[in-house]
Every structure is written in structure tokens, then in C-alpha cells.
């Protein structure tokens with residue numbers, strides 16, 4: 591199914607909507623960071639103190655953890671685990687499935703009770719879902735012919 | 750699956766180094782990490798066993814530069830080659846845009862190369878990604894008991910494919926392979 595899509599396109603409007611949602615939830619939930627990523631490990635959006643570099647690494651690892659957990663699920667005869675949660679001394683991370691291709695990672699400090707973490711993760715997922723649906727169904731912005739040609743011509747200069 | 754982000758004017762491609770255990774996949778990524786300038790590389794993440802064998806994957810994000818106002822980024826991954834980690838290999842391959850298959854030129858690794866390549870094509874078929882660009886690095890050309898190139902090409906059915914001869918531990922063909930696969934994935938967009 592994924593194979594038929596050659597690229598995932600995010601527009602400026604998509605990101606603005608997501609950023610706005612995340613900023614609000616960051617305040618309401620008192621989460622440290624909210625990270626949106628796809629199942630193959632790419633960072634789509636992030637909000638909070640986390641740097642872009644760290645968020646990129648977190649995305650690769652979170653997707654890895656999630657897919658490993660799902661192989662476990664299959665071995666145990668379960669179709670899919672829809673969330674994983676890791677608890678540390680200072681920090682917790684909650685990773686959950688938003689739609690078939692997209693994951694949400696929410697990072698809290700340790701003062702947040704697990705019930706609240708689950709509540710907020712669910713709530714953020716719920717409000718991000720329509721945005722993702724719109725993203726998937728809306729008219730696709732395509733890379734221009736000019737960009738395509740530029741890539742072919744200039745790739746050698748990038749190294 | 751490449752990621753085109755118009756809000757940041759960025760395109761990200763996922764490239765996976767695939768191949769049998771100990772063929773030199775992690776060595777390729779380490780070389781790239783050591784060679785490229787500080788400001789274009791992200792964090793190098795490596796999940797390995799105590800003995801440096803890849804357990805899960807290695808991950809290195811690289812920023813290549815700007816074309817027509819778009820930043821071109823690569824997410825480089827390696828898979829664990831050991832037979833044991835079959836399922837992990839498959840999961841790392843998810844939504845891949847291009848592959849560097851790193852084969853071990855040693856004669857006694859002949860069967861491992863063939864088996865691992867078959868495993869890769871099976872995974873690509875499962876993900877419905879039959880036309881993904883793949884280039885081949887025949888690595889460890891500096892070791893004593895290597896197979897002649899022609900024989901390796903026959904064995905792995907690489908006639909007409911992009912083939913590079915590598916010594917990843919001293920950087921031979923590492924950057925050439927990276928450039929080669931980048932050219933291929935970019936042409937698919």
C-alpha cells in the first residue's frame with residue numbers, strides 16, 4: 591500500500607495548522623515535547639524545547655521501537671500494539687498510532703501521572719487526525735519541473 | 750517514500766545500506782560520518798551489540814545542500830546483516846527510496862551474499878517496491894581470499910547494474926556509492 595505513494599507531501603498550511611495545535615497542547619498538557627513522525631522514521635513536525643537534530647534522531651528511534659514492538663505483537667498473535675510507553679527517572683515518552691502511517695510521540699517530565707499522559711496523547715491524536723486526512727486527500731502540491739531539472743543538473747555539485 | 754516539505758522547502762530521501770553480516774555496512778556510514786563537514790551532518794545513532802554488530806540499525810541524517818531553493822536531505826540507515834535479525838531488516842526497509850547493497854567479496858561469504866540479496870528482494874516485493882534504485886558495492890577488495898569481480902557479478906546477477914568495488918574500511922568507493930545512489934533516488938522524484 592505504502593509502495594504506491596512515491597512521496598509524502600507536506601504543505602505550508604498543513605504545518606501551520608499542526609504547529610498551532612501543538613503549541614496549544616504543549617501549554618494545556620504541560621508536555622515537554624510533541625513530535626509527529628511517520629512509520630518509516632521521518633520527522634514531520636515538532637513542538638517544544640527539543641532541537642531539530644534531536645527530534646530527527648528521536649523520530650528514527652521511535653519508529654524503530656514502534657515497529658519492533660509490532661513484530662512482537664504479531665508473534666504473540668496480536669494484530670497490532672497501538673501504543674508504547676517508556677518511563678524513566680526524569681522523563682516519559684508515549685508513542686502512539688495516529689493513522690496507519692503516522693505516529694505521535696509525546697514527552698513528559700516525570701511529574702505527569704500516566705493517566706494524564708494517556709488522556710493527552712489521545713486528545714492530541716484526535717485533533718491531528720482530521721488534518722492528516724485532509725493532507726492525504728487534498729490536491730497534491732507537486733515539485734515543479736524546474737526543481738526536477740535542477741536536481742538532475744546540480745546533484746554532482748552537492749558532493 | 751521521499752518526504753517533500755514545502756513549509757521548510759526540504760526534500761528528504763531514505764537510503765538503506767543492506768547486505769549480509771560483517772560486509773561493511775556500518776563501516777560505510779562511519780566513513781561518511783567522519784568525512785563530511787560538521788555542519789551538514791546530524792547525530793550518528795548506532796544500536797549495536799557489545800561486539801559492535803548492528804542489533805537494530807545505524808542512522809545518520811545528512812544535509813547535502815540547496816537546489817532551486819530546496820534543501821536536499823538524506824536519511825541513511827544500515828540494517829543488521831545477521832540471519833537472526835530478519836524481521837528487523839524488513840522493518841528498516843519500510844518506505845525506502847534507494848538501496849546500497851554491500852556484498853562481501855570473500856569466497857567463503859558467497860552463500861551469505863546470495864541469501865541476503867534474495868531476502869532483500871522478497872522484502873521489497875512485500876512492500877510493493879519493485880522499482881527502487883539499487884546500487885551494489887562489492888566490498889573488502891583488499892582481503893586475500895576474494896572472488897574475481899566477474900564471478901561475483903554472475904553469482905549475484907548484477908550484469909548491467911551499477912557496481913562499485915569497495916574497501917569501506919579505508920574509504921574506497923564509499924563517497925562514490927553515496928553519490929551514485931543519491932543521483933538515482935533524485936531522478937525518481
Ligand SMILES: Nc1nc2c(ncn2[C@@H]2O[C@H](COP(=O)(O)OP(=O)(O)OP(=O)(O)O)[C@@H](O)[C@H]2O)c(=O)[nH]1
Nearest residue numbers: 770771772773774775776803829830889916917918
Ligand atoms: N579488510 C577490510 N575490512 C573491512 C572492510 N569493510 C569493513 N571491514 C571490517 O569488517 C568488519 C565488519 O564491518 P561492519 O561495517 O561492522 O559490518 P556490518 O555489515 O555493519 O555488519 P552487521 O552489522 O553485523 O550486519 C569490521 O571489523 C570492519 O572494520 C574492507 O573493505 N576491508
Ligand SMILES: [Mg+2]
Nearest residue numbers: 774775802803
Ligand atoms: Mg552493522
